[in-house]
Structure formats: C-alpha cells, structure tokens
Amino acid sequence: MPGSDSFDFIIVGAGSAGCVLADRLTESGRHRVLLLEAGPPNRHPWLHIPLGYGKLFTDRRFNWCYATEPQPGCHDRNVIAPRGKVLGGSSSINGLIYIRGQAEDFDHWRQLGNTGWSYSDVLPYFRKAEDNGRGADDFHGSGGPLAVSDLRDRHPLAQAFVEAAVQCGYPRNDDFNGAAQEGAGFYQTTMRDGVRASTAAGYLEAARRRANLAVVAQALATRIVFDGRRATGVEYVVGDEKRSARAAGEVIVASGAFNSPQLLQLSGLGPAALLQSRGIAVIADLPGVGDGLNDHFAGRIIFRCRTPITLNDAVRSWHGKLRHGAHYVLTRRGFLAIPAISAGCFLRAHPASATPDSQCSIALYSADTIGGDLHPFPGVTGVCVLLRPESRGHVRIKSADPRDPPAIHPKYLATPRDCETLVAGVAAMRRIFAAPAMARHIAEEIEPGAQCDDDAALLDFIRRRGSTVYHPVATCRMGQDPAAVVDARLRVRGFSSLRVVDASIMPAVVSGNTNAATIMIGEKGADMILADAKGGTSIGVRAA
Ligand SMILES: Cc1cc2nc3c(=O)[nH]c(=O)nc-3n(C[C@H](O)[C@H](O)[C@H](O)COP(=O)(O)OP(=O)(O)OC[C@H]3O[C@@H](n4cnc5c(N)ncnc54)[C@H](O)[C@@H]3O)c2cc1C
Numbered sequence: 116m117p118g119s120d121s122f123d124f125i126i127v128g129a130g131s132a133g134c135v136l137a138d139r140l141t142e143s144g145r146h147r148v149l150l151l152e153a154g155p156p157n158r159h160p161w162l163h164i165p166l167g168y169g170k171l172f173t174d175r176r177f178n179w180c181y182a183t184e185p186q187p188g189c190h191d192r193n194v195i196a197p198r199g200k201v202l203g204g205s206s207s208i209n210g211l212i213y214i215r216g217q218a219e220d221f222d223h224w225r226q227l228g229n230t231g232w233s234y235s236d237v238l239p240y241f242r243k244a245e246d247n248g249r250g251a252d253d254f255h256g257s258g259g260p261l262a263v264s265d266l267r268d269r270h271p272l273a274q275a276f277v278e279a280a281v282q283c284g285y286p287r288n289d290d291f292n293g294a295a296q297e298g299a300g301f302y303q304t305t306m307r308d309g310v311r312a313s314t315a316a317g318y319l320e321a322a323r324r325r326a327n328l329a330v331v332a333q334a335l336a337t338r339i340v341f342d343g344r345r346a347t348g349v350e351y352v353v354g355d356e357k358r359s360a361r362a363a364g365e366v367i368v369a370s371g372a373f374n375s376p377q378l379l380q381l382s383g384l385g386p387a388a389l390l391q392s393r394g395i396a397v398i399a400d401l402p403g404v405g406d407g408l409n410d411h412f413a414g415r416i417i418f419r420c421r422t423p424i425t426l427n428d429a430v431r432s433w434h435g436k437l438r439h440g441a442h443y444v445l446t447r448r449g450f451l452a453i454p455a456i457s458a459g460c461f462l463r464a465h466p467a468s469a470t471p472d473s474q475c476s477i478a479l480y481s482a483d484t485i486g487g488d489l490h491p492f493p494g495v496t497g498v499c500v501l502l503r504p505e506s507r508g509h510v511r512i513k514s515a516d517p518r519d520p521p522a523i524h525p526k527y528l529a530t531p532r533d534c535e536t537l538v539a540g541v542a543a544m545r546r547i548f549a550a551p552a553m554a555r556h557i558a559e560e561i562e563p564g565a566q567c568d569d570d571a572a573l574l575d576f577i578r579r580r581g582s583t584v585y586h587p588v589a590t591c592r593m594g595q596d597p598a599a600v601v602d603a604r605l606r607v608r609g610f611s612s613l614r615v616v617d618a619s620i621m622p623a624v625v626s627g628n629t630n631a632a633t634i635m636i637g638e639k640g641a642d643m644i645l646a647d648a649k650g651g652t653s654i655g656v657r658a659a
Pocket of ligand 1: 375618
C-alpha cells in the first residue's frame, strides 16, 4: 500500500498488544491496516539476547525512560518507570517472565460486570497465543505465535531457592500458569531456543510480509481526529514531518498504560478541567481517562554469596564477558540466556489473603541501582512483589505537547493493607533466604541488613529502596461504571469507532507479570474487532 493514507484500521503502538492486533487483523487479507510505532525497528542484538534486559533499562533509543512524580509513599523519590519504545514495545525490553495471573483475577474482572472476561472466557486466548515448549494441555497451547519455554539451565542458586521455599513449608509448583499458582518453582519464559520471543518476533515478523499491512516505525501519533463522536483518523509525526492517515473503520489505541491515556487526553478525551487547563478542546469529558493507575511495587533485598557463581562474577572481567558471550553464541545457553528472575515462590503473606498475595523471586545478580553496575562481589537479589495493590494513582498530560512526557503518579504504598502485606511478604522472603538450602550459599544480607529487624524498619526500608516491577495498568479501565473508559468490547464509551486494546484496559493488575495478560487482551480484542466488522457493528469496515 505504498503512498496510501486510507485504511480500515489504524493501530497506534506496536507493543505487546499492538503487534498481536496487526497480525490478527491482517490475517484474512481483507482489511487494510496501518501500524504506527514511535520507536525504531527491533534490530539491535540486545533486543534479542535475554540478558539485554539489563542493558536496555536506560537506553533511550528503545525505552521511553520515564520516571514517576515524587512518590509520597517512597520518601518523595522519583521511581524509574521504563517502557519499551521499539517494535514489540515493552515485550522487546522486559524481563521475559511468563506468568498470567490467577484465575480469580479474571473472575473478578467478570464480577465487575465485564461480560466475556472470566477465567474460562480468557483461557482459550492464552492458549491460542501460546507455543509452549512443554506441548499443549488443558491450560497451555502449542503452535501459537508466542514462544514460551522452560529455562535451559537451572542455576544452583535458583535450585537452592526452590528447595529453601519447600523447607519453609511451601508446596513445589511445576506450573505457575496451571491448576494453582501457589508454591515454589522455576519460571517459564518468553524465549525460543535461548532468544527473546517478543511480539515483534512472534506476531509481527510474519505479518509484515502481507500486502495489507503497513508498518511505520519512528512515527509518533500526536492526535486522533474526530468527526463528531466518530474517530476518523490519526495525525502523526515522523521526525519533523507531519502526516495523517484516515481510518474507514476504527482507530485502535495500543500505546500502553502511560501513553494510551496521554494520546486520548491530547485528542480531547479525558477530564474536562485537565484538558481545558492544558488548552485542549474537549471532545468528551471522560474523567476516568488516566485515572486508576495500578502498578506492582516490590521490596528488594540484597545478599552477598559465599562462592563466585553469580552473574556479578561471570561478567566482571573482559575475559569472563568473552567466555560467556562465546558460550551463548555457540549454545544459546548460560548467563546471557537468563531472564530477570529465575525461580520464585507465590505465597500468602497476609493472614486475610485467600490466594497468594506475594511473588518472591531470586535474581542471580545484585547492584546498588536498577540497571546500574553490578556489585564487585558475588551477589543475588530477592524481589518480593505485592501482587494485588489497593493503591491507585493517575497519568495526566503536563502540556498540549505530545513530546512532553505525561505526569505519572502511581501513589505506591498509599493504603495500610498494601504496606502490611508487602512487609509480611518481604519478611517471608527473608525466611526463605534463611532456610538451610539457601543459607549455606549466603555470606550476609547486605541490604537492608540484620539491624533492620522490625516491621516499621522494614517498611521504611521498602519505601526508601523499593521499586516498581513495571506493570502499570488500568489507566483506560474496562467497566460498566461512569469512570470506566472502555466497555467490555473495549470500545471507548460513547464512540463506535475507537477502542483501547492494551494493558491499560485491565480493571486491576493481575497477580503475576503483565505481558501474558496483555497479549491475551490483544488476541481477544482482535476477535471482537473482527466480529464487529463482520456483523457491520463497526462503521465503515467492509464485512469480511
Ligand atoms: C523493564 C520491564 C520489565 C518487564 N518485565 C516483565 C516480565 O518479565 N514479564 C511480564 O509479563 N511483563 C513484564 N513487563 C511488563 C510487560 O512487558 C508490559 O505490561 C506489556 O508489554 C505492556 O504491553 P502494552 O501493549 O500495553 O504496551 P507496550 O508493550 O509498552 O507497547 C506500547 C507501544 O506503543 C508505542 N507508543 C506509545 N505512544 C505512542 C504514540 N503516541 N505513537 C506511536 N507509538 C506509541 C510505544 O513505543 C510502545 O512500543 C515488564 C515491563 C518493563 C518495561
């Protein structure tokens, strides 16, 4: 479609959900689709080597490198908030952990009135997406575009963590995405043969060969264009060149939990007072756009190990870097093929929790700052994530300039229950590190250290040093209430030709890692868009 500026569907954002949509909407060959992505193509080797995760935290070529506003719950720190800015979006820079969440998360979405989103409704979409190296069963799929695989190497420290959790009384769990999430085991990852499986690799690579898909990288969408209450196109810039494209059918916003509400607000959809204060003409007063931000916060504990078998040791010298690099090139194994965390334990830390409220994991490295230089001694990090935070914040544009980062305000640790649960979770994780199987590897706890020995001190430490694990959602929340932004078919309320399909539509964050659930949303969203096009419910799209 060279030169064409008219499409059936325009997708804004080629991330976890956007690439799924681009593939599924072009599969039949009947629909012309434009996919706009603000970032570049995903060619750089670190976007494919799993260890690249650590390299990409601060790389502005592929990462928006956002930070939150000062967080009152974190001693007024600006917490780093990376987001992918490249084909594949955050799935091209994330930690590669494949955890869907609990069945109860999706049943809760359904209980909120979102027909079609219970666990039994969404499980077929998780399975459809998946190509699990273990093969298909009641919970898993094979032959789908998204490679999911076991770790190729089980590091002795990760094995020790699992044994230690079992010594603490937690059950072994061989499949966190199967019948039950609770217990300890090794993570499955989004990798194929030791190489990152982003949605750009799994979905977009093949779809790009189709004549009915146009992909424009380094294209920043600046505004959705409306004719009354109908979205008719998108304005975007490539460098300094202004362009526009028309959508005969729908505009689909898939720009992620920070940028989707930003684009809607820039386009005149959002809280009227905010838009007016930024000089933007209001098309629809939708107070919920950008509101309800829900993110996973974590406490991190650092340990010095007795033997030099951690990543810190492997890559300290040039000789080590070369040796491990060569090992990876030859075998696609070893330290370069490790995800952000290797093994973990889902547990109930708060006495009132009916299902796991904490995800405790071991990372085979340690550093003073996230993405910073690794320690010059053997070190590992324990990461405890608060799985169902009550705290909710917001995302708001600071100005009418699309290049201006939005103000991100997650309000971490704003409720007593969040604080109690995370403190209890970190304490439980410390007990795992102190159990015999793990203790024999540990020389000392470096951070916070033994002097931090009561709940108040632990909470203070978490506020001072804790961080997000980069799972923001719910800023264009799906629901039936007046503050909800999209309905259960992901249509922006009051509009027939505009949807949001990405992590921002989750009513609440899932009790896991958000990439799998976002890909599921992409799969289900595509099905709904195609069904509506077929039924003639979406204006302008030729019936398939
Ligand atoms: C560092 C990091 C580690 C993570 N680790 C894990 C993990 O191990 N496991 C897991 O399950 N999840 C993990 N996540 C979270 C997971 O990757 C995200 O939840 C998921 O990728 C979100 O998908 P999305 O489609 O909503 O947004 P994204 O994948 O972020 O895609 C949005 C895309 O839209 C583009 N875009 C934004 N604005 C515009 C615009 N105006 N015009 C054009 N394009 C635009 C962006 O550049 C981006 O490519 C991690 C995330 C990060 C950042």
